[in-house]
Amino acid sequence: MADAEVKTFKSLGLCQQLVEACENLKWKEPTPIQAKAIPPALQGKDLVGLAQTGSGKTGAFVLPILQALLENPKPFFACVLSPTRELAIQIADEFKALGSDTGVKCATLIGGLDMINQAIALAKRPHIVVGTPGRILDHLSQTKGFSLRSLKYLVLDEADKLLSVDFENTMDDILKAIPQERKTFLFSATMTKKVKKLQRACLKNPVLVEASSKYSTVDTLTQQLCVVPPKLKDGYLVCVLIKKHGCKSMVFTRTCESTRLLAWMLRNLGFKAIPISGQMSQAKRLGSLNLFKSGESDILVCTDVASRGLDIPSVDLVINYDTPTNYKDYIHRVGRTARAGKSGIAISFSNQYTWMWIKQIEELVGKEFPLFPCTDDEASLLMERISEARRIAVMRIKEQSCKRKNREEEYDETDRFVASRGGKKSKKRIYKK
Structure with missing residues (x-):
């Protein structure tokens, strides 16, 4: 069927129950990746899917799995792996939304949350398991009665990350624990096509479906550049945020420490900023995301933990405060903005030390980034107030660190005293957050 003829979910071969589920979510017609991926998936073929972020990749694998599940309902029918906790939660929510009228049961297994509650969810024998590789492997080795030996579908979302060296050992262990006779879907916005990695995932004659070129960004995204002297970097950040007042913004930094410092600094200047990073507890990370999604905070200062797959409505502006060193990260x-046909702006900061990274990104995406209208003079005028705001932020962070350290030392001293008197150590502990 030609792409031009595909106008409805029904024409892709989906059953009426799922067509109605799409209508309930206000999905009027399939996106290009859904139109290309769903028919071969329904035919039982393995898939390698490549599409831009915000193009509906999650629906492209959720819908075929739900249809197969309706035809043959079984526990532990499908397992979806995600490199980040937040993306795993989002995928599970989409399964629940599309399968709300089908009785689908879904368990989410991610780090940072209680394993006992997750084990209870597994004991209910859910149809779908969504999670991060490390936590799923923990349950496979520690949770009695949990097995994926009857698995029919394996999905790797953000597959390029899951097939990287970072997850290599964990992924190998998971692949050993699941049957080779299964359907496998790999999806990502950026995909390496190295045969060795695809063989590790045990695909069998996969169908390659592409709704974008390997390095493309959407046409509705405006990409700009700020050439920033290092001493004026914070000045340029504040200058951009002032000029883009009213925008819902994400500011990407390289380190967890920077997210916290910049968020405090911006709050001291009157901005509604909140941080998110891998060093935060899962509860705090979800809290930050919820505040940003609800609009109570309009600036999310984050590391790359928030860059993959998250669908946050109405992000208007992305600022690369620290230049990404990898085109995939860019x-x-x-891709957090200009999603689902909407427009958005991405502004990248660069200097003489990072210029080559920007030129490489420009070459790969096929665009030369115009300069954002902000000057050294404008940034310099803001630096006095910014320096004071940063100084207060540093003091505040040091105070919090000292208080946390003192509480830890206090409990350690109490435990040593109790133990010396023959008692049991206190169960109440203060853990680093």
């Missing part, structure tokens, strides 16, 4: 970061 594609995923700027």
Whole structure:
């Protein structure tokens, strides 16, 4: 069937129950990746899917799995792996939304949350398991009665990350624990096509479906550049945020420490900024995301933990405060805006030390980034107030660190005293957050 003829979910071969589920979510017609991926998936073929962020990749694998589940309902029918906790939660929510009228049961297994509650969810024998590789492997080795030996579908979302060296050992262990006779879907916005990695995932004659070129960004995204002297970097950040007042913005930094410092600094200047990073507890990370999604905060200062797959409505602006050193990181970061046909802006900061990274990104995406209208003079005028705001932020962070350290030392001293008197150590502990 030609792409031009595909106008409805029904024409893709989906059953009426799922067509109605799409209508309930206000999905009027399939996106290009859904139109290309769903028919071969319904035919039982393995898939390698490549599409821009915000193009509906999750629906492209959720819908075929739900249809197969309706035809043959079984526990532990499908397992979806995600490199980040937040993306795993989002995928599980989409399964629940599309399968709300089908009785689908879904368990989410991610780090940072209680394993006992997750084990209870597994004991109910859910149809779908969504999670991060490390936590799923923990349950496979520790949770009695949990097995994926009857698995029918394996999905790797953000597959390029899951097939990287970072997850290599964990992924190998998971692949050993699941049957080779299964359907496998790999999806990402950026995909390496190395045969060795695809063989590790045990695909069998996969169908390659592409709704974008390997390095493309959407046409509705405006990409700009700020050439920033290092001493004026914070000045340029504040200058951009002032000029883009009213925009819902994500500011990407390289380190967890920077997210916290910049968020405090911006709050001291009157901005509604909140941080999110891998060093935060899962509860705090979800809290930050919810505040940003609800609009109570309009600036999310984050590391790349927030760059992959997250669908945050109405992000208007992405600022690369620290230049991404990898073109994939750039594609995923700027993909947080200009989603689902909407427009958006991405502004990258660069200097003489990072200029080559920007030129490489420009070459790969096929665009030369115009300069954002902000000057050294404008940034310099703001630096006095910014320096004071940063100084207060540093003091505040040091105070919090000292208080946390003192509480930890206090409990350690109490435990040593109790133990010396023959008692049991206190169960109440203060853990680093």
